[in-house]
Amino acid sequence: MTDIDAIKLSNAQIAWRAAQDIADGAYVNLGIGFPEMVAKYQPPGRQAIFHTENGVLDFGEAPAAGDEDWDLINAGKKAVTLRPGASFFHHADSFAMVRGGHLDVAILGAYQVAQNGDLANWSTGKGGVPAVGGAMDLVHGAKRVAVLTDHVTKTGEPKLLAECSLPLTGVGCVTRVYTSLAVVDIEGGNFVLREKIPAISFDELQAVTGAELKTDGPVADLIVPEL
């Protein structure tokens, strides 16, 4: 059996792959943490407009240390900068953009994704202090809802499943999953394999996936630069 940890893509490489599918001028919300990396890997000549739930469109990179303005932060409470053409708005308008179908893409992390598009990413169900933020809103309304994730958990359990066992963030909401091993679409209640890294065989990939991987055409090689 192939050692998955030795061949899998890094988080940066997963983010790079997701960035290739974002069109110039697309309105995009990136979830806190790992999905934020997508912004760095936009192909040359393309510039998406990034939305943050706390009321900014078209923000840019973090300022230099010492130049932070704490009235100008993103949803992760990190200082950001503005790009020419930026705008501010209040929370009701911000989530009108989210639920009203105005975002082209929302990209989130995941604990689990089910083959019907169910997403679990807000609660491990273990108690502690529950917190949901904007995740349950973001999975409804964006034209595409994509997930970035390791293909398996730290203990090697599949994260792509027939059904989620953890508390759901949304039902039937995910349209594409970018994992550390593959690109998988969710269509008609099935995982449809589009790309896989060349170092893993289809059978090996199926073995670490918790539901059947369908194909409806050739599966492309998932080729990502060293980052």
Add this chain to the structure above:
Amino acid sequence: MDKTIATLADAVADIPNGATVMIGGFGGAGSPVELIHALIDHGARDLTIINNNAGNGHVGLAALIEQKQVRKLICSFPRSADPRAFTVAYKAGEIELELVPQGTLGERIRAGGAGIPAFYTPTSVGTDLADGKPTAEFEGRPYVQERWLKADFALIKAELADPHGNLTYRMAARNFNPIMATAAAVTIAQATTIAPLGGIDPENVITPGIFVNRVVHVPNPQQEEALNRAEAVYP
């Protein structure tokens, strides 16, 4: 008409025990730190607080919780870089939490201010946070019914105010402040600058003064993030 109040203490003096208080801000941006500290000094207890978060460090909302003035918190994300104040109270069973998805929180506040008692949203359909709520189908999709949120008082942070209570905000410090201003019986705004009447171009007013009852001048307002980096503790 002049809605300006001389001191922070006067502005919050009639907030009673048991009041429901909306507090603006997202994390530290737009958090009316001076008004919250005035509420701590005033001492009202058993408060229900509505905020996106649950405070950070030992200032602002976190300090209000540490002073045991909060009975219930309605928020979307009770975590932060240093959420100890809330976490300790929550685990000790001293504070009740109503967890609301962020967009639903915003829309419930907007609905409260707009006189809309309930609305339907796709957010939370099929999740634990929809348990016990009515659902209905529209155009073939399921939606959850959510109810308005209103408050006795709102504490908000503005950049510029005039004596009629017309307000502007600064960058992403706007967030929940304008919608909370509409949803409270008494809205109290702290403002970095107070302009004379006519000093704000009507084209630029974000919150019309009809939604604002009191304005307090707080030049050079403190930033929660800066206070926490300096490890400040209030009181």
